[in-house]
Amino acid sequence: MKIRTSFPYETTHQDVRIPLSDGTRLYARVWRPMTDEPVPALLEYLPHRLTDRTAPRDWQRHPWYAGHGYASVRVDVRGHGNSEGMPGDAYSPVELSDGVEVIEWLAAQPWCSGRVGMFGISWGGCNALQIAALAPEPLEAVVTVCSSDDRYDNDVHYSGGSVLAVDMHARAAAMLASEALPPDPLYAGDAWRETWLWRLEAVEPLVHTWLGHQTRDAYWRHGSVCEDYGSIRAAVLAVGGWHDPYRDTVLRLVEHLGHLPDDRVRGLIGPWPHQYPDRGLPPGPAIGFLQETLRWWDRHLKGIGPGASAEPKLRSWISDSHPPATVYEELPGRWVGDPSWPSPNVGFVSYGLADAGTRSRRAPSTGPEGTPGSPGTRAEDAAPVLVRSPLHTGLDAGRFRPSGDDADLPPDQREEDGKSVCFDFAVEQETWILGRPRVRLRLTSPTPRGQVVARLCDVAPDGASTLVTRGVLNFSARRGRDKAVEWTPGTTEDVDVELNGIGHAFEVGHRIRLAVSSAYWPWIWPQPGSEAGFVLDPAGSTLELPVREVTVDAITFAEPEQSEPLGVVIPLTLDGQRPERLVVRDVAQGEWRLEVNPRYGGTRDYPDGLEFTEDAVDTYTINESGPLSARTRSDWSLRLHRPELPWDVRIETRSEIACDATSFSTSDEVVCREGDEVVFHRTWERRIPRNAG
Known part of the structure; x- marks a missing residue:
């Protein structure tokens, strides 16, 4: 990994609040090149808290784009992080319409040329596609990474019509814990506590909705761009990894965006997991992904450079046979290019x-x-x-x-x-x-x-x-x-x-x-x-x-590079970390239990003084007595601490799912503390008819 310290432009950054038409203000961080000329804007739009959770990742790429002549903007979705408003469902109509307003606000700024691109991974990649399908006029190009075009059959909820116990449960539990987090008083000011308590009253476990729609109905069709690929007008670079569950979206986008001019859709699938391809996380090899996207932005937002016109429409990694393992630093193989998808090869x-x-x-x-x-x-x-x-x-x-x-x-x-x-x-x-x-x-x-x-x-x-x-x-x-x-x-x-x-x-x-x-x-x-x-x-x-067809294709990528890291410190602790995946068999009871440590980050000390700690364990249990014994549980514990204020907040959540022949039973609990005081405690119990899943 090359750490870039010098760029064509000097840069600056500032935090701003973007006003929406209903009076809500979304929290944003804007990195800009120091130039008097208007430049295109790039938007990443997520619920995942730009001042802490995604801050290390954001500093790897937003300053890099600013150094190459773009205003790169990271925005927290309504009701999350330091943004105002109430949290809602994933990809709700409100979230998407807010995103359109943000794009229009960016295009109207005096430092913006009026041309906007949007990028993101996972949630951010999904809503980039969905907002592109709404076709706001300033949005001219998208880079969508590890995203889904089909919310029902290619996301974390269902697969082949079956409930994804492993990730519907884990994702819903993680979102419940995340939505219970407060604004940060360093950025939100004295109103943080009032806003937090107001939000907590509106929190509802997403699993209630997700399990309540067990077939591909209107709920799932909303936000699934596969319903109408023709609504997308922006240029789309779709990126995925063979070890990411969403990778089929890349193939479908390359196939179904044929209404766009030839140079306005490209697909790239590497050996990667659910991560940006430049981060160097196994399996690799990693690539110079920021350089790839820069060429995309230059072509479609600045009208310079050759863009993708000389490249195959789909570039893919073909892995060689390799022995089984739970991790590979790099997989053996090679890159191949295909002129279209489906491919004549x-x-x-x-x-x-x-x-x-x-x-x-x-x-x-x-x-x-x-x-x-x-x-x-x-x-x-x-x-x-x-x-x-x-x-x-x-x-x-x-x-x-x-x-x-x-x-x-x-x-x-x-x-x-x-x-x-x-x-x-x-x-x-x-x-x-x-x-x-x-x-x-x-x-x-x-x-x-x-x-x-x-x-x-x-x-x-x-x-x-x-x-x-x-x-x-x-x-x-x-x-x-x-x-x-x-x-x-x-x-x-x-x-x-x-x-x-x-x-x-x-x-x-x-x-x-x-x-x-x-x-x-x-x-x-x-x-x-x-x-x-x-x-x-x-x-x-x-x-x-x-x-x-077996071919030899001359496809290469630049070395990965990023901007200087934020400087987050992960302190050493005396506590041993639990195993990532532990299988326990109770022979006498005929029970099998899988315990998963999702490794979301542990303890981190931020340069602005924040101490952020999160711990989680997901448990999946089944008994040989029959399929109705299946059950899941997720436990989360989070702490946000600023010793200098002082400020100390703790959140604990528990989420469980069980079943019988006719229903799913869900149980969720949230406990929030400020110091030693419990400021919020709520439990939810639901029985959801089992009509398909």
């Missing part, structure tokens, strides 16, 4: 499951009493097989949104493969895949509800199994995500499962493995009756791989 190749060379299997059975068969069944034995996975299948899935930590990625999949039905295909010549694999399965379900999970693995000659990609289908969503249709028990249907996109090269001598399971906890919430599994008929089932 990619064609689907079909593998019949009845033709698999080996198959680990469970013996055919008409009910739940089937017994395990022996691995290595020959392909000619293509009789239907019972798929009935243990309910704790999925504990080795890895983190849903990897962020560069040591336990993020899936370990060796042999144990998970042993709980699945597997179909292996020998790799006789190097095989590159790029895109979304597809599986068609002929299934017979003995119950009206259930789910199927398909994992694609790269199996080395020594048997090590590396997860490549995966996909999920809730049986009730098999005829569309907008409806819930129960399966008629005992009947046979063909279902299609689309796996997440990937770029991967299978090495000669390895095996391509399709592993099929009936459970995947805690990624997806198990369905009532799903412990019975289902019967799979290999004779009517296929795996289709998007096989890419």
Whole structure:
């Protein structure tokens, strides 16, 4: 990583309040080049508190852009950080309309040329796309990183129509804790306490809304730009990582933004996790991402430079075969370029499951009493097989949104493969895949509800199994995500499962493995009756791989560089840090528990005197007794302390989800203290009908 200390422009920064039409003022930090000439403005718009939580990351890029001739602006969403107003739902109409007003305010400033770009990662990448779909006139270019174009089926809530227990729960709990944080008196002034207490009365756990919409209804269609790609007029650079769950958005944007001129849409997918590609967090290699975006801004906001016209429309990383591990500093592989998406370099190749060379299997059975068969069944034995996975299948899935930590990625999949039905295909010549694999399965379900999970693995000659990609289908969503249709028990249907996109090269001598399971906890919430599994008929089932032509493409990137860091200090403590992922098995009780430390930051000392401490643990439990034993819990503890004021605030939250056959039960609690005084305490209990998820 190169730290840039000199730039074409000297810079300055100041904090301002941006007025909205209803009188609310949003807190903003503006970095500007010291010049008398108006310059374009770049906006990053988030709820994640610019004076503390995102401050270290903000200082890596906003001053860098200012040093290259842009006014770079970071704004807190209404009701968050030091912005006024009440917190609301993610991507609410109010949040998006506020964003449009901010863009128009920026364009009207005397230091702005009237041309605005918008960028962001995750939440900020999503609302950049959604605001682009509203087409405010000054917004001419967007860089969206690790974002979603489909809020229902490609976000933290649902996958294939199934509830994402692992991230719907964790995300809702994290947002509850975040929304309970107060404004900072150093920036908000004496009104901070009144504003805080006012906000707390309006806080509502987001899980109530998210679980209340279990099919793709109007709630999820709002903000999903896939509903109308044609509404986007700004130039779009879409960026993702193969280890980020949102990466398919990049492929869809490149495909569906064809109404834009040729140089106004580009896609870039690297080996990265849910992080900006210049931060150097594993897996790498990292790239000079700020330089890439600068060329984008220069072309579309200043009208200078060649822009993207000479580049492939999609640049992707193809990883080589590699042994399984939970972290890689860098993955082996290479960059490739494709002129469009779908690409003329990619064609689907079909593998019949009845033709698999080996198959680990469970013996055919008409009910739940089937017994395990022996691995290595020959392909000619293509009789239907019972798929009935243990309910704790999925504990080795890895983190849903990897962020560069040591336990993020899936370990060796042999144990998970042993709980699945597997179909292996020998790799006789190097095989590159790029895109979304597809599986068609002929299934017979003995119950009206259930789910199927398909994992694609790269199996080395020594048997090590590396997860490549995966996909999920809730049986009730098999005829569309907008409806819930129960399966008629005992009947046979063909279902299609689309796996997440990937770029991967299978090495000669390895095996391509399709592993099929009936459970995947805690990624997806198990369905009532799903412990019975289902019967799979290999004779009517296929795996289709998007096989890419093997090419040598001259694609390179500059070395990563950033501006000088903010100077946040992480103090050493005597307390040992809990493991990132800990699996506990209670043999006598038949219970499995996964404890996750999300590693959001620990204790940090800021240059402005703030001491910020946060600690969290997410727990996922399931019992062999049945799928209705599944439950989740998240505990958060946060402290904001300014010794010089003095100011000391603590927040503790608890969030739980459990279920029965007909309902989800949620329980949430928030306790806020100023010093030793409890200033707010509230609990919520809800029962939410289980109509699909």
